[in-house]
Amino acid sequence: MRNPLADAEAIFRAGLDRVDPLAMMQRVLTLTGDTLRVTTETECHVYDLARYRRIYVLGMGKASGRMALGLERLLGERITAGVVAVKEGYLETLSRIRLLEAAHPVPDARGEAAAREVLAMAREAGPDDLVIVLVSGGGSAILAAPLDLPGLPLTLADKQAATRALLACGASIHEINCVRKKLSAVKGGRLAAAIAPADCLGLLLSDVVGDDLDVIASGPTVPDSTCGADALAVVERYGVGERIGKNVLAVLSAVADGRAPETPKAGDPVFEHVRTVLIGTNYQALLAARDKAAALGYATLVLTSHLAGESREMANLFLGVAKDIAEYAIPLPRPACLIAGGETTVTLRGPGKGGRNQEMALAFLAGLAGEPRNAEEAVFLAASTDGSDGPTDATGAFASLAILREGQNLGLDARAYLAANDAYHYFEAVGRLLKTGPTNTNVCDVKVLLVP
Numbered sequence: 001m002r003n004p005l006a007d008a009e010a011i012f013r014a015g016l017d018r019v020d021p022l023a024m025m026q027r028v029l030t031l032t033g034d035t036l037r038v039t040t041e042t043e044c045h046v047y048d049l050a051r052y053r054r055i056y057v058l059g060m061g062k063a064s065g066r067m068a069l070g071l072e073r074l075l076g077e078r079i080t081a082g083v084v085a086v087k088e089g090y091l092e093t094l095s096r097i098r099l100l101e102a103a104h105p106v107p108d109a110r111g112e113a114a115a116r117e118v119l120a121m122a123r124e125a126g127p128d129d130l131v132i133v134l135v136s137g138g139g140s141a142i143l144a145a146p147l148d149l150p151g152l153p154l155t156l157a158d159k160q161a162a163t164r165a166l167l168a169c170g171a172s173i174h175e176i177n178c179v180r181k182k183l184s185a186v187k188g189g190r191l192a193a194a195i196a197p198a199d200c201l202g203l204l205l206s207d208v209v210g211d212d213l214d215v216i217a218s219g220p221t222v223p224d225s226t227c228g229a230d231a232l233a234v235v236e237r238y239g240v241g242e243r244i245g246k247n248v249l250a251v252l253s254a255v256a257d258g259r260a261p262e263t264p265k266a267g268d269p270v271f272e273h274v275r276t277v278l279i280g281t282n283y284q285a286l287l288a289a290r291d292k293a294a295a296l297g298y299a300t301l302v303l304t305s306h307l308a309g310e311s312r313e314m315a316n317l318f319l320g321v322a323k324d325i326a327e328y329a330i331p332l333p334r335p336a337c338l339i340a341g342g343e344t345t346v347t348l349r350g351p352g353k354g355g356r357n358q359e360m361a362l363a364f365l366a367g368l369a370g371e372p373r374n375a376e377e378a379v380f381l382a383a384s385t386d387g388s389d390g391p392t393d394a395t396g397a398f399a400s401l402a403i404l405r406e407g408q409n410l411g412l413d414a415r416a417y418l419a420a421n422d423a424y425h426y427f428e429a430v431g432r433l434l435k436t437g438p439t440n441t442n443v444c445d446v447k448v449l450l451v452p
Contacts, residue, residue: 005400016441024067031049053128056125059097060084062441083117084100087102089101098117102144106167107156132202143187154183161243166179166238169239169347170238188224201277202221204216206278222274224264227256286446305340307340308343335451342445349420351422353392358389380449382399382445385446394424397433
């Protein structure tokens, strides 16, 4: 007999397995003698390692520790030294590369110290050296050194306040990172500037909708496509000027009017010896999830890898599709599995605890509470591939009419919990949180809708 909850989790985990950073590094990188090849579906690059005096490894992000493990297994003692910063708990056992832990999503002093170490090693590299930079989602917060500008003091506390304000206002990751780049000594191509004139190979795992290279971890090794005026526009759009603080506003204004240096742009000489390769994406996870769903007997459709917008609004989309499948067999006949990926946002209105995926699952339940007709059998799972949905220990949450009734039997009002942005405590009470622990990867989120 079919178990939709178990099926939904199995489908999600199949996508998760596909984007394991160690497997991706082994798939993309090969070493024959002194020849290192980097090969993806769309490009191939060759490096003669014999011509380099030293090989350094730098990295940042939730998946960068596992990426470093793959690199160590391939290159071994060829690696001279390395420093990689990961989210606390996202650890691997390494021998040639130092692994440093830091906070996420709000940076801490460990992240600032790690950024200083990464910059120091980058500046050691010379024209006969190769620097391999491992970049994945979460790197913006995990590696967080404030930009040092004469007469414009900027502290870690300033960056923390700005991060909290931007995370709470509903801004997209593109908008948040636009601001972050202007405040950082590492982001927006500034790490590439520190590495120059050494050769730089950036290996990226994407956690952003659209896979924009300068948005992934705020683009430490790629040209910045935004300017100071863009960052100020984000602040104005969301009305967070007072909350991000006067020091941050002063720096953004100085960059916008030319009194402080901009991030390096396309054509800047610092990128002359930089090559950037995207090795893993959300879409790859969706395809693997699709294959698993098909193997389980579901008619399957990957809807999009570009899901964005408010979590609670996107929940209504999935609920509407579930009803269409049940009533009209569109866009799929039953048993049906609809899969989507991307990254939504949450505008905080209440004091509760949760993440964007838990919020979406709770909004799905709230919609069911209002009108369950034709969605009685639907099961919905919203989960993050990095294993931590927002500032919680949960990966995501399940939603269904049966789960709604479990909550009602406990006296829980899904709509009241949603109003308080308190999805975590709702799903904790009904026992429907999904917890994987740290996955050591990060390619946005995966949503699975089943209509048996």
